[in-house]
Amino acid sequence: MSLLYPRLLSGQAKPLYHEYLGLSISELVQRVDTNHDSAVYVAIGGDRVSDEKLKELRKLVVDLAAEAGFPEKPDPHSQTTFDQRLAILLHSESGLTPAEAASGDIWAFLALILMPDISFWRYPNPPRDRVLATDITRHIFGRLWWRAQLVHSAGDRDPYSALQILGEAAFDQIYARRAALGGSPYLVKAILRVWNGLDLRGLNSRRVLIDFLMRLLRLAPFLQFETLDEPTLDAELRMAVRESVTALLANSDLDRSEIQYKINSIFKDASTERITPWLNP
Incomplete structure (x- = not known):
């Protein structure tokens, strides 16, 4: 009770x-x-x-x-x-x-x-x-x-470990969008899981996060996040945050090869070995 x-x-x-x-x-x-x-x-x-x-x-x-x-x-x-x-x-x-x-x-x-x-x-x-x-x-x-x-992840040895991934201001960006994103523990855990795997040193992580969440908001009417298994959901989120990082770097002073190197250093898996389409000559 x-x-x-x-x-x-x-x-x-x-x-x-x-x-x-x-x-x-x-x-x-x-x-x-x-x-x-x-x-x-x-x-x-x-x-x-x-x-x-x-x-x-x-x-x-x-x-x-x-x-x-x-x-x-x-x-x-x-x-x-x-x-x-x-x-x-x-x-x-x-x-x-x-x-x-x-x-x-x-x-x-x-x-x-x-x-x-x-x-x-x-x-x-x-x-x-x-x-x-x-x-x-x-x-x-x-x-x-x-x-x-x-x-909270009941099955984990430390069920609250994800609390340390984002600070208050950053987490509030997620929860402020709770109607579409922040009300789903399954989606929030996936966002934190993907975010924790990124190396965003040298970037404005707040700008990346806000752009990333806006992309998820645009996806929400067309994609039922909670129906996806974890690997599929993580892949979708990584694709969205990759687009955010790419868009941010496109407005920097880096040349194409430097941008591609930076993207590959942020996303450390095989999926990043391909050249980002818009960077192709």
């Missing part, structure tokens, strides 16, 4: 957000609770999460934050490490299902009622979407749960 989490509706969440902007971390600790008078639950679908479970989840998150320097301001490396570890913790320990995790009101409750001190420590004076979950891809907790959900 899945767990149902309390939901803090926007009418109650927004005033708390504005109030908390003026409070210190120590003052926010005093506002921590496992309940709120206006919190609601969906009527069916599971058991309501217990206070004990919420307290346990909070303790795990606070302990993790303490390792990153909480309540002192963390350095960038500590922030990155904290986010990666928090993604795993939330996904593995919360008991949330995708249906529940799709609700921004649940993340608003976690950010403003259960863990406001952690929220405002990780993002001092945060913009609204970091805590209100008006956009889950930006929420302090929601974005991390979904990142873990999309890369």
Whole structure:
């Protein structure tokens, strides 16, 4: 049976957000609770999460934050490490299902009622979407749960290893296109698998990624990605990213032979031994 989490509706969440902007971390600790008078639950679908479970989840998150320097301001490396570890913790320990995790009101409750001190420590004076979950891809907790959900591979020795392939900004490029791409764990894992096999040193990897995702969006109406087996899907994705790399290099100062050499160095398999068609004399 899945767990149902309390939901803090926007009418109650927004005033708390504005109030908390003026409070210190120590003052926010005093506002921590496992309940709120206006919190609601969906009527069916599971058991309501217990206070004990919420307290346990909070303790795990606070302990993790303490390792990153909480309540002192963390350095960038500590922030990155904290986010990666928090993604795993939330996904593995919360008991949330995708249906529940799709609700921004649940993340608003976690950010403003259960863990406001952690929220405002990780993002001092945060913009609204970091805590209100008006956009889950930006929420302090929601974005991390979904990142873990999309890369999780239950059969692997390290089921969350793919979390380290892309940084937050790059992964958000995928999840922002979730209607066509980012909502499919099967496709996201394939994207990460293919991307991890590329050597993009010397290229603007962000530009390559954005162009690559745009090509996949154009393919999506004509190709059912989830019906393809892994080798076939990987081949399709490699072809698309190869086109993106080729297009980017075509606008560089390299000559044709240098471009071909660069392409072959990026795609290290037999398929790259052929000459890229547009490079033919």
